[in-house]
Amino acid sequence: MWWITMIFRNPVLSIILLAFIGVGCGTQKVIVPQVDTTTKANFFISGKIIYEGKQEYLPSTIINDNTNASPIIFKYTYNTIYGKDNTPQVLPLFNPLSLVGFPIGGNTLVVAGNMEVIKKEKVVKSYTATCGFDVTRNLFYEGDTYTELRKEGLLEIKRNIEIQMYLERENLVSLLADE
Amino acid sequence: MSGKVKSLAIVAFFCTCVPLLSSCATLGPVYQKADKLPDNTGLVYFYRPSSFIGGGVAYDIKTGDNNVITTLHNGGYFPYFSNPGEVEFWAKTESRSSITLDVKQGQVYYVKGTVGVGFFVGRPHLIAVPNDVGEKEIVDCKLIPSPNKEEEKEHKGKQ
Numbered sequence: 519m520w521w522i523t524m525i526f527r528n529p530v531l532s533i534i535l536l537a538f539i540g541v542g543c544g545t546q547k548v549i550v551p552q553v554d555t556t557t558k559a560n561f562f563i564s565g566k567i568i569y570e571g572k573q574e575y576l577p578s579t580i581i582n583d584n585t586n587a588s589p590i591i592f593k594y595t596y597n598t599i600y601g602k603d604n605t606p607q608v609l610p611l612f613n614p615l616s617l618v619g620f621p622i623g624g625n626t627l628v629v630a631g632n633m634e635v636i637k638k639e640k641v642v643k644s645y646t647a648t649c650g651f652d653v654t655r656n657l658f659y660e661g662d663t664y665t666e667l668r669k670e671g672l673l674e675i676k677r678n679i680e681i682q683m684y685l686e687r688e689n690l691v692s693l694l695a696d697e
Numbered sequence: 698m699s700g701k702v703k704s705l706a707i708v709a710f711f712c713t714c715v716p717l718l719s720s721c722a723t724l725g726p727v728y729q730k731a732d733k734l735p736d737n738t739g740l741v742y743f744y745r746p747s748s749f750i751g752g753g754v755a756y757d758i759k760t761g762d763n764n765v766i767t768t769l770h771n772g773g774y775f776p777y778f779s780n781p782g783e784v785e786f787w788a789k790t791e792s793r794s795s796i797t798l799d800v801k802q803g804q805v806y807y808v809k810g811t812v813g814v815g816f817f818v819g820r821p822h823l824i825a826v827p828n829d830v831g832e833k834e835i836v837d838c839k840l841i842p843s844p845n846k847e848e849e850k851e852h853k854g855k856q
Contacts, residue, residue: 520789524822570784570799570801571783571799598825599825600796600825600826602824606786607748607750607751607811607812607813607814608750610814611814613749616814622814623814625824655813656719657814657815657816660792660793660820663787663793663794663795663796664794664795664796664797664823664824664825665785665787665796665797666795668797669797678821
């Protein structure tokens with residue numbers, strides 16, 4: 519095609535082409551609430567843990583107390599929501615700009631985690647964290663798969679909740695202290 | 698039309714049609730909901746609504762440990778009884794698409810497969826959809842024969 523030859527022969531057009539390719543792709547990540555991720559959560563608290571999932575996604579600030587006598591329960595749950603790709607597949611097929619890196623689709627994923635601290639059958643504290651990803655695909659960049667995004671999201675919300683618990687550690691300890 | 702042009706046209710016709718037809722499969726009956734799940738399993742429906750775009754492309758769905766579950770054809774569906782836990786499912790042509798589900802015992806999941814634009818061949822995309830959406834979209838899909846049954850048939854045919 520004549521216009522592809524023209525682009526590659528002209529350095530200015532080549533730079534514009536590369537800029538298009540670079541701009542049209544990428545992963546956007548948003549985490550709520552925002553916390554200082556440099557904080558080291560050197561803190562843990564023990565209680566009975568209710569959780570179904572892999573150990574690596576469980577916040578390390580809680581330690582399972584196997585003795586049934588513990589009045590404190592930590593209930594950790596997470597959920598993943600997949601977004602619909604609204605780009606009609608017929609569009610990039612007939613769009614010549616797809617060849618220079620225009621988006622041809624996207625992946626959206628939201629991972630939400632919730633930690634409930636229960637004392638004497640009553641929720642005394644709740645921590646939530648949400649991580650959202652928006653990946654734009656083009657012909658040159660497919661981006662991370664849902665498996666990779668899910669894992670990254672679960673680790674992000676784990677870290678977020680750990681920091682939230684650490685920042686509130688004194689309040690939390692006093693809440694859970696025996697009366 | 699000269700003989701040379703005619704033969705070139707025939708070759709071009711076959712070059713176009715053979716790849717298109719090569720991924721066509723004999724599909725079974727229209728979607729029927731599974732009555733009962735085996736003990737200690739979750740059910741994952743893989744389905745691909747019929748579409749003109751990428752209709753000739755079919756791809757294998759595999760588990761994280763490379764076991765082929767089925768070949769997902771245009772307009773087909775396949776029920777897979779999975780062990781509970783975190784299970785990865787993936788597909789690949791010129792790019793890889795992968796999704797991980799937390800399969801729970803007795804639960805039903807729907808994974809939709811589509812084909813997107815690629816350089817040389819359509820790219821697979823797998824996405825988990827909510828059950829209410831999956832139940833609606835899967836109704837027109839036809840059952841993809843189990844890969845094991847196809848192998849058995851081929852084996853019997855050879856004998």
